[in-house]
Amino acid sequence: MSVSASPKSLMNLRMRFGREERGSVAIIFALALIPMLGLAGMAIDYAVNINARARARASVDATALALARLPSSTSDADLIAKSKDTITASLGGSGIDGLVVATSRMGGDITVTVTGTTPTSLTRLMGFRSLPLRVVGTSTRALTGLEIALVLDNTGSMAGAKLANLKTAATDLVTKLYAKADPTQPGSLKIGVVPFTMTVNVGPGYLGSDWLDMYAESSVHKQTFNAGETERNRFNLFKAMNKTWAGCVEARPMPYDVRDTAPTRAVPDTLYVPYFAPDESDNDSYAVNDYQSDASYFDFSTWGMTNRQRQGITSKYGKFSWKVSATARQAGTNYLYGPNSGCEIQPLTRLSTTQKTVTDAIAAMTVIGDTNIPLGMMWGWHLLSPNGPFRDGAAYNDGKTVKYMVLMTDGQNQSAYSSSDNASFYSGIGFIWQNRIGTISSDMAARGRAIDDRLSALCANAKAAGIRIFTVRVEVFDGTSDVLKACASAPSMFYDVKDSSLLANAFQAIADQITELRLSY
Numbered sequence: 001m002s003v004s005a006s007p008k009s010l011m012n013l014r015m016r017f018g019r020e021e022r023g024s025v026a027i028i029f030a031l032a033l034i035p036m037l038g039l040a041g042m043a044i045d046y047a048v049n050i051n052a053r054a055r056a057r058a059s060v061d062a063t064a065l066a067l068a069r070l071p072s073s074t075s076d077a078d079l080i081a082k083s084k085d086t087i088t089a090s091l092g093g094s095g096i097d098g099l100v101v102a103t104s105r106m107g108g109d110i111t112v113t114v115t116g117t118t119p120t121s122l123t124r125l126m127g128f129r130s131l132p133l134r135v136v137g138t139s140t141r142a143l144t145g146l147e148i149a150l151v152l153d154n155t156g157s158m159a160g161a162k163l164a165n166l167k168t169a170a171t172d173l174v175t176k177l178y179a180k181a182d183p184t185q186p187g188s189l190k191i192g193v194v195p196f197t198m199t200v201n202v203g204p205g206y207l208g209s210d211w212l213d214m215y216a217e218s219s220v221h222k223q224t225f226n227a228g229e230t231e232r233n234r235f236n237l238f239k240a241m242n243k244t245w246a247g248c249v250e251a252r253p254m255p256y257d258v259r260d261t262a263p264t265r266a267v268p269d270t271l272y273v274p275y276f277a278p279d280e281s282d283n284d285s286y287a288v289n290d291y292q293s294d295a296s297y298f299d300f301s302t303w304g305m306t307n308r309q310r311q312g313i314t315s316k317y318g319k320f321s322w323k324v325s326a327t328a329r330q331a332g333t334n335y336l337y338g339p340n341s342g343c344e345i346q347p348l349t350r351l352s353t354t355q356k357t358v359t360d361a362i363a364a365m366t367v368i369g370d371t372n373i374p375l376g377m378m379w380g381w382h383l384l385s386p387n388g389p390f391r392d393g394a395a396y397n398d399g400k401t402v403k404y405m406v407l408m409t410d411g412q413n414q415s416a417y418s419s420s421d422n423a424s425f426y427s428g429i430g431f432i433w434q435n436r437i438g439t440i441s442s443d444m445a446a447r448g449r450a451i452d453d454r455l456s457a458l459c460a461n462a463k464a465a466g467i468r469i470f471t472v473r474v475e476v477f478d479g480t481s482d483v484l485k486a487c488a489s490a491p492s493m494f495y496d497v498k499d500s501s502l503l504a505n506a507f508q509a510i511a512d513q514i515t516e517l518r519l520s521y
Helices: 007-068 076-090 122-126 161-180 219-224 234-240 307-311 355-363 373-384 444-464 482-487 500-515
Strands: 097-106 109-119 130-140 145-153 189-196 349-352 401-409 467-474 494-497 518-520
Touching: 007 076, 007 109, 007 130, 076 097, 076 109, 145 161, 145 355, 145 373, 161 189, 161 355, 161 401, 161 500, 189 355, 189 373, 349 355, 349 373, 373 401, 373 444, 401 482, 401 500, 444 467, 444 482, 467 482, 467 500, 482 494, 494 500
Parallel strands: 145 189, 145 401, 401 467, 467 494
Antiparallel strands: 097 109, 109 130, 130 518, 189 349
């Protein structure tokens, strides 16, 4: 006998199988959802861990740097305590559990380590109740020696508040740098100062030095005076006049004006020529510095001479009485008459380990004259150089010393025009017709560009030698800052200060950059 299923029973069976199939899918989906939730939770919890790690990294870095700036005499116990207090305070509420701070010192390195965990949420479904966290930072005293030359504009436009603000800012910078010096490494910080205008005063005490042109051997002398070497020797002329050389010098002829070439008599143009403003022609109606008679009225040999030829006569010095008083000043320039005309700035100060020596030099600065930045920069380089004139700087490749130059100026490079036959005022580049900067143009803009070109070449050469340069432009509202920007060793090392009252902020930022320590991982 056969049994056949009714249509109704077949439908019931089909519905029962459908319910069982849906139940199986639900179970499978539920089982698959657990790892999916775990993976999603892991992504969330990992992001939380990454954020906590970033906060810990910032805290460790800042703490390691702060510890490294402490005096080297700070005890290990104090380092550990300061490190723990700082990091605990900064990471409060960061979500890091079991925070442990470890601090150790080895030589000049200070290592700070932070460990802990961050709690999990959905990742717990996969059996992970926390994620580990570990951050390590080591601060290293990157500098075992610092040599810094402050090249500071002392031109007439700096008079008044700008000079006062410069003195305050530079003094603060020096004070901060010496405060950060390691007392266990005497001599590790040396600072020098170069006040500059259209010349630089090295100081009259260097008379007789082997880097000065004591015997009129440089080609510069022949450009100015008519006579032979002995007669045109500027020191002899000072002596004949019973005058003392004030200590200023001219720039060296190109290319030595932008090179760290040691002065030597074997190459006379590498020597520094003493600054001597010639007595200008009696016959030049626009003469700027006419302080002596060129000749007696009956000296027919001078008749027919051009103004520059009369200017070049050497026999007149000391032979005739002065046409002006010793305290008389020129109209327009306000310079004293005489061979030291325009040389009234303070002498440079060589690299010194003594803070008071440097701050006293800054306090003594006065202002007068026009702007020749390359001449100031070149003497800043000389302070840092292991070569002549001074040979005070460490070797460029000693691997232990970092050299900085800080240039501050409030003006554009300038060789001012004069209506005299010289078409210019005497300065550290002589007269414009001597072609010491690559142009004899009467156009002041062209002269400025020519000096800018010398400055650009000098900056490139100094940086190639390993000198790091900061440049500061103060209250300059004409022209561009392109040359000074390019002169700086990095964009962050150029400062355009619109108000001299903010100069201290720029100098403090420079001090911070110089004393900054590097982090190694």
